[in-house]
Amino acid sequence: MTSDSAETGAGASGFWHALHAEHRGALLRYVRGLVPGDPHRAEDIVQEALLRAWIAAPTLHERATGSPRAWLFTVARNLVIDTRRRAAARPTEVEEELASHAAAHVLDDQTLDTVVVARALAELTAAHREILVRFYCLDHTGARIAADLGIPPGTVKSRTHHATRALRGALEKTGIHE
Incomplete structure (x- = not known):
């Protein structure tokens, strides 16, 4: 690992930690509104959105002119839609x-x-x-x-x-x- 890639990695990690600290609460409230009555699924979706932000941190950090909150909310909304589509394609689960x-x-x-x-x-x-x-x-x-x-x-x-x-x-x- 060269010093340039180490700086990029450290910058991405710092960017992700800041992103997590600043936006996780609002993102969780937003997702809970999209999946009412299922706080566990809401938490999973937020974690997945934040994981995707961590993976995309280098490019998000470079192109972020404003707040990446809109990107996070879009990713979370798309994850909710994907889980609903997956659930609709499968038979209903019954206890x-x-x-x-x-x-x-x-x-x-x-x-x-x-x-x-x-x-x-x-x-x-x-x-x-x-x-x-x-x-x-x-x-x-x-x-x-x-x-x-x-x-x-x-x-x-x-x-x-x-x-x-x-x-x-x-x-x-x-x-x-x-």
């Missing part, structure tokens, strides 16, 4: 407790629906239950069901119709009309 609680409610509703339908299916005859399971749960076609069970396709259509009506009646007994 584990809330996520498991929400999942439990969804699971409870799904489980309840499954239990209700299973009980209604249990009330059907074996032939009707088998037709509905193959048709609606396994997505088999009428022709495939007919071939698998060795019955005519017309019988599959008829059983499907009667099994659906019987299932609807069993579900209505439980109070479900959908």
Whole structure:
């Protein structure tokens, strides 16, 4: 390191310390206004803006005709915008407790629906239950069901119709009309 670069480094370091002492408080208040309710993120943004000022200190020091406050505020505003864009591009983060609680409610509703339908299916005859399971749960076609069970396709259509009506009646007994 030559004496010129040592002087430049010392000047940049002194410039940065002065910048930090003079502008950090105002910059933090400004950023807190941009990210209300999140003081930690505001502090991180201020630190990042000051870090960028430290990196750019030699050029900022040389070209600074007035106060570099406008440059700092612009950098901070751009950092806030960047963090918002990044957050918008990512899925929303949910705390584990809330996520498991929400999942439990969804699971409870799904489980309840499954239990209700299973009980209604249990009330059907074996032939009707088998037709509905193959048709609606396994997505088999009428022709495939007919071939698998060795019955005519017309019988599959008829059983499907009667099994659906019987299932609807069993579900209505439980109070479900959908």
